Amino acid sequence: MFIYNTWYIAAWDTELASGRPLARRLLDQPVVFYRTEAGDVFALADRCPHRAAPLSLGAVEADNLRCMYHGLAFDGQGQCVEVPGQAKAPRTLKVRSYPVVERNHLIWIWMGDPARADPNLIYDSHWHDSDTHAWRGGYIHYEGNYQLIADNLLDFSHLAFVHHNSIGTRSQADTRATVSMTNEGAGIAFVTLGAPIPAFARALSTLPDIVDRFQYYSWRIKGCYFVQDSAIVPPSDTFESTDPRAVKIHTINVATPETAHTSHFFWSIAHSDFNPGDPDISSKLALQVGKAFEEDRAMIAAQSRTILEDPDAPLMAIKADNALVQVRRLTEQLIEEDRLLTSQLQSAFEPALA
Numbered sequence: 001m002f003i004y005n006t007w008y009i010a011a012w013d014t015e016l017a018s019g020r021p022l023a024r025r026l027l028d029q030p031v032v033f034y035r036t037e038a039g040d041v042f043a044l045a046d047r048c049p050h051r052a053a054p055l056s057l058g059a060v061e062a063d064n065l066r067c068m069y070h071g072l073a074f075d076g077q078g079q080c081v082e083v084p085g086q087a088k089a090p091r092t093l094k095v096r097s098y099p100v101v102e103r104n105h106l107i108w109i110w111m112g113d114p115a116r117a118d119p120n121l122i123y124d125s126h127w128h129d130s131d132t133h134a135w136r137g138g139y140i141h142y143e144g145n146y147q148l149i150a151d152n153l154l155d156f157s158h159l160a161f162v163h164h165n166s167i168g169t170r171s172q173a174d175t176r177a178t179v180s181m182t183n184e185g186a187g188i189a190f191v192t193l194g195a196p197i198p199a200f201a202r203a204l205s206t207l208p209d210i211v212d213r214f215q216y217y218s219w220r221i222k223g224c225y226f227v228q229d230s231a232i233v234p235p236s237d238t239f240e241s242t243d244p245r246a247v248k249i250h251t252i253n254v255a256t257p258e259t260a261h262t263s264h265f266f267w268s269i270a271h272s273d274f275n276p277g278d279p280d281i282s283s284k285l286a287l288q289v290g291k292a293f294e295e296d297r298a299m300i301a302a303q304s305r306t307i308l309e310d311p312d313a314p315l316m317a318i319k320a321d322n323a324l325v326q327v328r329r330l331t332e333q334l335i336e337e338d339r340l341l342t343s344q345l346q347s348a349f350e351p352a353l354a
Helices: 146-154 170-174 199-204 281-309 319-353
Strands: 007-012 022-026 029-035 041-045 059-061 064-066 080-082 100-103 106-110 134-142 178-181 185-196 210-220 225-233 247-257 263-271
Touching: 007 022, 007 029, 007 247, 007 263, 041 100, 064 080, 134 281, 146 210, 146 247, 146 263, 146 281, 146 319, 170 185, 178 319, 185 319, 199 281, 263 281
Parallel strands: none
Antiparallel strands: 007 106, 022 029, 029 041, 059 064, 100 106, 134 263, 178 185, 185 210, 210 225, 225 247, 247 263
C-alpha cells in the first residue's frame, strides 16, 4: 500500500511552534513530534512501552518527552532516560524513533530503514525562503486514499468541470496534456492558447479576457510530491514572459498517506508580484487556491465513499487518463520494490523492543 523508504512531509514548522507534542498518523503508524527547548525536532512512535499511553499526551521537558501517565521520560532517540522511583532506566525500555529533517518551513520524516534516510534526497522547496516571491501555505485533511489525490493532480480534464468557476475554464475540456515518464514519476505539459482567463486571475490580475496559459508539472511518486510552474500571460506571449501583468506561480502539492483511506495534504503557492497595487494579493491568491482545493476535496471524498461501497468494481480509463494510468503502474512497481526493504527493517527492529 505504501512506500516506506522515502521522505514524507509530516507537518509545517508552525504546527510545532506551541511547544506541545503533535500527534499525527502517517502510513497507518501513530507518530508523535516534539520540539526541544533548543529548537530541535524529533519523532517517536506514539506509544509508551510501559502501559501504552500515547506519548502525544505528554509534556516536553528540555530535550525529552515525558509520558504523563507514569512519568517515564524519553529522549529524541526513543531511549527512556528516567523512570520515577527507579535509580536507573532499563536500556530495553525504548520506543522507535524516526529520522526527521526540518527544512524550508517543512518537517520531513523517513518511515522506513533509518540507515537509508539520506537528507540529500529531500525535495527542494526553497521557494518558501525566496526573497523574490511571496508565498502562502496550508493543510487539508482528505477522506480519501493518497492515490486518488495523485489521480486528481495528474488529471487535467477535470479542470474544465470541477474548477470551471475557479482555476479552470470549460475551454480546457478538449486540451490534452503531453506526458513524459521517468523512473521517479512523470513530467506533464498542459498548454492552453487563446483561452478565456480563469475566474481567479480575472479577479486578481489586470490581464485581458483572453490569455495563453502554460502549466508544467512534475510528479514524484516517492513522497507523493507534486510541483507546478505555471504562467498566465497576454496572447502570443511565452512562459518566460516579462510582462508585469503576467501571473507566474510555483505550487507545491503533497499527499502524505495517513491510512489506507485517509490522507494529509500540504500545499503552498509562491507567486510573482503581478499586482503590486494590491498589498494583500498573496492572501487573496491563497484564498482562491484554497477554494479550488476544497472543490477537489469534496469530489475526492465522494469518490472515495463510492469506491468503498464496492471496491471490486472496475474503474474504466479514457484518453485523458494517460498520465495517471502510467503513474499508477509505476507506483505499484515501486511499492513492490520497497516491500522487501520494509520487511527486513521490521524483522531487525522487533527484537530491540523485546
